[in-house]
Amino acid sequence: MKHFLSSCEASRGKVGFECDGKWMYSGSEDGTVKIWDLRAPQAQREYESRAAVNTVVLHPNQNELISGDRDGNIRVWDLKANSCSYELVPEVDTAIRSLTVMWDGSLAVAANNKGTCYVWRLSRGAHTTCFEPHHKLHAHKTYILKCLLSPEGSADRFLATTSADRTVKIWSVDGFRLEKTLKGHDRWVWDCAFSVDGAYLVTASSDATAKLWNICTGATVRTYSGHQKGVICCALHDGTDVSSPM
Numbered sequence: 001m002k003h004f005l006s007s008c009e010a011s012r013g014k015v016g017f018e019c020d021g022k023w024m025y026s027g028s029e030d031g032t033v034k035i036w037d038l039r040a041p042q043a044q045r046e047y048e049s050r051a052a053v054n055t056v057v058l059h060p061n062q063n064e065l066i067s068g069d070r071d072g073n074i075r076v077w078d079l080k081a082n083s084c085s086y087e088l089v090p091e092v093d094t095a096i097r098s099l100t101v102m103w104d105g106s107l108a109v110a111a112n113n114k115g116t117c118y119v120w121r122l123s124r125g126a127h128t129t130c131f132e133p134h135h136k137l138h139a140h141k142t143y144i145l146k147c148l149l150s151p152e153g154s155a156d157r158f159l160a161t162t163s164a165d166r167t168v169k170i171w172s173v174d175g176f177r178l179e180k181t182l183k184g185h186d187r188w189v190w191d192c193a194f195s196v197d198g199a200y201l202v203t204a205s206s207d208a209t210a211k212l213w214n215i216c217t218g219a220t221v222r223t224y225s226g227h228q229k230g231v232i233c234c235a236l237h238d239g240t241d242v243s244s245p246m
Helices: 002-008
Strands: 015-017 023-027 032-037 043-048 053-058 064-069 074-078 083-088 096-101 107-112 116-124 129-138 144-149 158-163 168-172 177-182 189-194 200-205 209-214 220-225
Touching (some): 023 053, 032 064, 064 096, 107 144, 116 144, 168 200
Parallel strands (some): 096 144
Antiparallel strands (some): 015 023, 023 032, 032 043, 053 064, 074 083, 144 158, 189 200
């Protein structure tokens, strides 16, 4: 892992793992998407995006990576063919800030610097995943910093968006109605993570705090403070029962 960090220390993109934890992927400001075998010191594969990569997600089929970059490009990287199999630009010269894919692979959402979310239905074509336009959501009036679809265990299907406007919004995926606006952070909200049952959300903000929210009520359950500078990322352990005392 020391070797990995030295290769990616300038990266402020996205990192994730495949389902069995055997390899990981990363997106970087150097314009590349890389795949790493956790047992090896060097990247096993490298894909050129030609612009700083802001976000990368792994399709639930575990065979495709989807990246979004600063120039507004979304690319699908076929890991079996070892090449880019699909490319689209939702809005010219508008950076893609965040991507998320529904747990069953049925939907993809991309959020950009203008506060817009583009939603596609995903289907499998002859050689790649295809994107069918489904909805355009004007979620915020300024930058969206993170968009995230709720996990498989959720009773309802939600989309969470965090923004430079200091709010977090919860949208119903069925019709993309605004369900809740979570207010309480004093600065930009950079990141969020759902609990495994989709009932709670953790957020990270430039105000140097993280917060735990009850999505049903919209109330802050707990505020985590202690950092001296902004909190720009967060994660929630899937095995944690957030309804129990901590």
